[in-house]
Structure formats: C-alpha cells, structure tokens
Amino acid sequence: MKLRLAFVFCAFIFSLFAGWILRARSSQHENKSSEAxxxxxxxxxxxxxxxxxxxxxxxxxxxxxxxxxxxxxxxxxxxxxxxxxxxxxxxxxxxxxxxxxxxxxxxxxxxxxxxxxxxxxxxxxxxxxxxxxDLYICFDNVRVGELQAQYLVERLPQSRPGRLIRILGAKTDPCSFQYKEGQDNILKPYLARGALEIIHEDWAENWKPENAKKITNAALTQHGGSFDAVLASNDGTAGGAIQALMEEGLSGKILVTGQDAELVACQRLMAGTQAMTIYLPxxxxxxxxxxxxxxxxxxxxxxxxxxxxxxxxxxxxxxxEVITVTKENLKETVIADGFHSAREVFGERE
Structure with a gap:
C-alpha cells in the first residue's frame, strides 16, 4: 500500500513538473512571437x-x-x-x-x-x-549651424568686411530654424562690428536645389560676383548655388558650405567647388x-x-554629434566610417 502511494505521489510530482516545462516553453514561444x-x-x-x-x-x-x-x-x-x-x-x-x-x-x-x-x-x-x-532623436542642429558659420568667418577677408549670401532651409522644417540659430550665434558679433555683411538671404522651399539656384541667381543679378561666400544649409541647396555660380564662371572662386556629406558633395569638395560639408553619422x-x-x-x-x-x-x-568635413579630412571621416568608399569619392584619383 505504501509503495502504491509513493508511486502515485511521484507520478503526480512528475506531471506537475512536466506541465511546468510545457508552460515555460509555451511562455517562451509566446514571448518570441510577441517580439517578432x-x-x-x-x-x-x-x-x-x-x-x-x-x-x-x-x-x-x-x-x-x-x-x-x-x-x-x-x-x-x-x-x-x-x-x-x-x-x-x-x-x-x-x-x-x-x-x-x-x-x-x-x-x-x-x-x-x-x-x-x-x-x-x-x-x-x-x-x-x-x-x-514621446521622444525626439536628432543630430545637434544648432551645432551644425555654428560649424557652418564658424568655417566661413575664419576665412573672411581681413582687409574689408566679408560679404555673403545665405540660403536657409525649408520654412516647414523646424531644423531650418535651428540651423539658422546656430549660424546666428557665430555671425552676430561679426555683423555687429561691421566685419561681415549678409547681402542677400532667402528660404529654399522644400529644400529643393532649384529653389536655391533661384536665390543665388537673384543675388548675382543684384550684386554680381562681389561676395565671398554662400552659406548654404545643406548639400542640396549648395548644389543649386554652385550650379548658378558655374554659369557665371564663379565656381570654385566663392566659398560654399553644405551639410549631409552626400556623395556628390564630397566629390565637389575634391573638385574645389564646395568648401565644406557637415558629416552626420x-x-x-x-x-x-x-x-x-x-x-x-x-x-x-x-x-x-x-x-x-x-x-x-x-x-x-x-x-x-556632428563633424565638419573638408577636402583635407575626407579620408579620416566619411571614408573611414564607410559612409562612402574611396573609389566613389576619388574616382580615378584614388
């Protein structure tokens, strides 16, 4: 009798244990399914x-x-x-x-x-x-604008006030205002003491290069080529500005900023038609x-x-964080990170 009771008890414990294992496996499967x-x-x-x-x-x-x-x-x-x-x-x-x-x-x-x-x-x-x-993730957009403007003011003429045109981003994009805020942080002291003049500026609707080209053409019509730089807020607008400058024989003679380290912009850095871009990892x-x-x-x-x-x-x-990229540090930044290959950027010059 005792032996039979012991056997029943063991069978009961085993069934409980087996059931626990099955439930655990089922729970694990449900968790995996939930994740999937x-x-x-x-x-x-x-x-x-x-x-x-x-x-x-x-x-x-x-x-x-x-x-x-x-x-x-x-x-x-x-x-x-x-x-x-x-x-x-x-x-x-x-x-x-x-x-x-x-x-x-x-x-x-x-x-x-x-x-x-x-x-x-x-x-x-x-x-x-x-x-x-609930949550916002982005690059430090104010810092982007600061780096763009800082690059230009460090290269302004020393014998006279620097002259630039500024191409802002799309008004519908909150980042455009943050880029402008960063640019203004750097430019305001120079503007206040007369060391710099913004001779023309406008917003590029929808960030379109063709709108940036129109803005640059308007500046060229009003002022000719008598300016030192184009403060373009991204590589797309930089491309539009550079196209307008090329048509006037000014490409490579006027500094142009950018942002995004797009392949075509990196190629322009090597060609000397764009001075810098901002690399966003x-x-x-x-x-x-x-x-x-x-x-x-x-x-x-x-x-x-x-x-x-x-x-x-x-x-x-x-x-x-973001990084200023020029012709000099392309290999150590954009290419080292695998963002673009050396072959893509340098072509036959690799």
Whole structure:
C-alpha cells in the first residue's frame, strides 16, 4: 500500500513538473512571437534624396535584427499625404510610430491620432511642435549651424568686411530654424562690428536645389560676383548655388558650405567647388533610433540626458554629434566610417 502511494505521489510530482516545462516553453514561444510581431510604422517626409534612403535602409535593417517589422511610407513632401500615411500605418496595428515630418506643425495632429490609438510617437531628425510627443532623436542642429558659420568667418577677408549670401532651409522644417540659430550665434558679433555683411538671404522651399539656384541667381543679378561666400544649409541647396555660380564662371572662386556629406558633395569638395560639408553619422542616428523605437514599442522606459521644448511639452531628446568635413579630412571621416568608399569619392584619383 505504501509503495502504491509513493508511486502515485511521484507520478503526480512528475506531471506537475512536466506541465511546468510545457508552460515555460509555451511562455517562451509566446514571448518570441510577441517580439517578432512588434510592428514599427515609419512615416517619412521624402525618399528623393540619397540621405533619406540611407536613413530608411539602416533603420529597417537594425529594427529587423531586433525582431521588429517596419512598415515604411513616404509622403513626397506633402502634408496631406503624410497624414494619410500615418492613418494607414495606424490602421495596420503598429506598436510604435516614427515620423520624419515634412511640416513640424502639421504633424501634431498625427501625434494626437497615434495617442488616441495607444501608440507612442518618436520624431526622427525633425521636431514635431505643439503636441505631447514621446521622444525626439536628432543630430545637434544648432551645432551644425555654428560649424557652418564658424568655417566661413575664419576665412573672411581681413582687409574689408566679408560679404555673403545665405540660403536657409525649408520654412516647414523646424531644423531650418535651428540651423539658422546656430549660424546666428557665430555671425552676430561679426555683423555687429561691421566685419561681415549678409547681402542677400532667402528660404529654399522644400529644400529643393532649384529653389536655391533661384536665390543665388537673384543675388548675382543684384550684386554680381562681389561676395565671398554662400552659406548654404545643406548639400542640396549648395548644389543649386554652385550650379548658378558655374554659369557665371564663379565656381570654385566663392566659398560654399553644405551639410549631409552626400556623395556628390564630397566629390565637389575634391573638385574645389564646395568648401565644406557637415558629416552626420547617419549609421549612428538610424541605428539608435531603431533601438529606441523597439523600446517604445515594448513600453520600456527610455532615459535621456536632454530635453527640447516643442511649444507644448519638454520632449525627452537624444542628441548626436556632428563633424565638419573638408577636402583635407575626407579620408579620416566619411571614408573611414564607410559612409562612402574611396573609389566613389576619388574616382580615378584614388
């Protein structure tokens, strides 16, 4: 009798243990399935520029390596279309929404819609204003403007006031105002003491090179070639300015700034038609953004060291550093990081 009771007891313990193992395995499977089912919605302003194609590819690759699926939409720089993109992404039951806004004001409504659906939102590279945004990741845009302006003032003529034209970014892009803020931080003392004059400036609608060319042409019509530099806020607008200068035989004779270290801009550095660009380590930005998106999607806390006020709240902010690139340090920066290859940049001169 005792032997039979002992046998029944052991069988009971074994069944409990086996059941626990099965439940544990089932739980592990459910967790893995849950991770695999994490869906990130990525709403992008545009994919027309090389820079944004890189951001998308790096972001998607990293997110997928973390077990997430990414649904990508591109709005072709259209506010209405981007709002439709966001609504389409939310209808696909995404866990987190990442937005590269075309218009930082217009996308406040998108954040509201996402929150109503219980979805957290991260702004990528550009701030979304006047809403309860959950997270913002970007490069230090004020520093970008400071580095651009600092490069120019260090090369101004010493015998007379320097003269420059300034091509600002798109008014719909909050980053444009941050670049301008940084530029002004450096330029104001020179302007105040008469060591520098901005003879012409305007905003390049939608960052289009053709609009930057029009701005440069207008300056050339009014002032001829009597200026020392073009303070262009990115490589696209720099390209438009350089095209206008080439048509007047001034290419390479007037300093032109830029930003993004696009391949064509790096080639212009080597050719001497563009003086500098700002290298944004996009690999770091997109990779970190994907990691943060997964954290938000899993409702894990994100700790940041900075905050940016967007007109409504202080948004937790992750800032990344930027680097000035010239002909002299191309190999040590852009090429060393694998952003472009030596063959792509130097061609036959490699």
């Amino acid at each position: 089912e994490l869906v990130i919605g990525l709403s992008m302003d545009t994919l027309k520029e090389e820079r944004w194609q890189r951001d998308r590819d790096i972001f998607v690759t990293k997110a997928e390596s973390l077990g997430a699926k990414v649904l990508v939409q591109s709005a072709n720089s259209d506010d209405t279309r981007q709002m439709q993109d966001v609504q389409a992404l939310l209808s696909n039951n995404i866990d987190v929404l990442v937005i590269v806004p075309h218009n930082g004001d217009a996308m406040a409504k998108a954040v509201q819609l996402a929150h109503e659906a219980g979805v957290p939102v991260m702004a990528y590279d550009r701030m979304i204003n006047n809403c309860a945004l 996009i690999q770091k930005l997109a990779t970190r953004a994907a990691e943060l998106a997964v954290q938000l999607g899993k409702r894990k806390p994100v700790i940041t060291r900075a905050g940016t006020h967007n007109g409504a709240v202080e948004v937790p902010t992750v800032l990344l």
